[in-house]
Amino acid sequence: MSQQAVTPQSENFSEWYNDVVYKADLVSPSPVRGCLIIKPYGYEIWEGIRAGLDKRFKATGHQNAYFPLFIPESYLKREAEHVEGFSPELAVVTIAGGEVLQEPLVVRPTSETIIGEAFSQWIQSYRDLPLLINQWANVVRWEKRTRPFLRTSEFLWQEGHTAHATEAEAEAETLQMLDVYTDFAVNEAAIPVVKGQKSEIEKFAGALRTYTIEAMMGDKKALQSGTSHNLGQNFAKAFAIKYLSRENVEEFCWTTSWGLSTRMVGAIIMTHGDDKGLRLPPRLAPIQVVAIPIYKNDAERTPVLETVNRLVAELRGAGMRVHIDDREETPGFKFNDWEMRGVPVRLEVGPKDVQNNKAVLARRDMGKEGKQFISQDGILAQVTDLLNAIHDNMLAQATAFRKANTHDLTTYDDFKSLAEKGGWARVWWAGSNDDERKIKEETGATLRCFPLEQPEGSGTCFYTGQLANRVAIFSKAY
């Protein structure tokens, strides 16, 4: 943590990020390398994400279930690509109950294998399909390099796992869940995302196709914020997930999986944060409105508090998340404190306001110019509108930022200079896997995705000069 104010525009964005994460009271340092201690305020943000997703999962017919933390090592090995992809980052339990285990247990890095095993027993008939399951869980991936929320050794997430009778159905499910993530990101987290497909070398270990939502962070890097995989029949074959069709023929299922993690908390910080700290999107903010009573003495105190309590009761009555900050601190301190924690709206009430039936609303997404004196009458409607306006504005700001830093490029020279200064490159792409690796080596930029929304026609690949029929986004990423 630095003493000087570090801004998102600073040279060291990571430093700013860490600063915000700690100062906004989201996490606490962990004694275990790369693991997170998430404090209540940070966890409430995650709970908001969870609620927003769960609502959408239920609406699309999914049910929650839970599977074991430990996975027999042999399970991982049943799907060749899968084990190859995850082996380097596994944490393995070899001793339990004081005895060396006959078979080591892997702490799940993801649950395709053990859920696949369960699915093989749950599914007998085409009548059992589709099977639509979601699990809220923690997983462990022992990464070399960790950052709070963005990449931690242990993280919280949801992983959806579904089984279908046909390839088309599985593909539809995969894309549907990508849409669910997009809807959530845009309409709750105020983060504009690009839906796209991952390249061969970036896709999930064991998947047929991987789809992603990519967001641009404040330092112009990309962050994969959610993924959805069409697993084809790879796991169905490895775990014998079979059903008897209407025609009485034994068939393999087509499965999918999709996940979104606590990384989303990091995405919110890195997308919206500013010099003053965190800015939380109103629909996810644990505290949407903080009410700060202002008074000089006991005589002023009572009427001010009465007014605050009355206004807050009206807001809470409509389900708004409101906190009254009655700490014995100076108002200035409290203003800054809540700004750092990203509370979208501040409601100030002082003695003058009590007299005039007024109050002050200050919005976190704007500076002093966003401060307005309002009438106490109809406060609920005014705050409701304001929260929506803040959401819209934050989304618009992030969208404008992304647009300003996304460039259609045609030459490798332009590409290299963009990689240097940061931003997304939208380019025609017809390169090989090796070309992709070479670009990463030379510029640090990776192929983030092939956007699902493609331009008409074709163009010249900026790297190979060949005719290309699809556009890719390249960028440095987290």
Added chain:
RNA sequence: CGGGGUAUGGCGCAGUUGGUAGCGCGCUGUGUUUGGGACGCAGAGGCCCUCAGUUCGAGUCUGAGUACCCCGACCA
């Protein structure tokens, strides 16, 4: 696993040629304050990462170890 750092109160740091352990923030008590990060007074709080050495004497010098951080590679 490469390259570079750091290790001293809860946090951030200083500590000169080796000689009684310091500062800021925070914390406790108290009083004055309060419309944009207030201030006074009085307090509490340390196995200076570990082990071994040099020395009358080590936070400081030497050696070994450990942990953590940053930049890469690996990845949600």
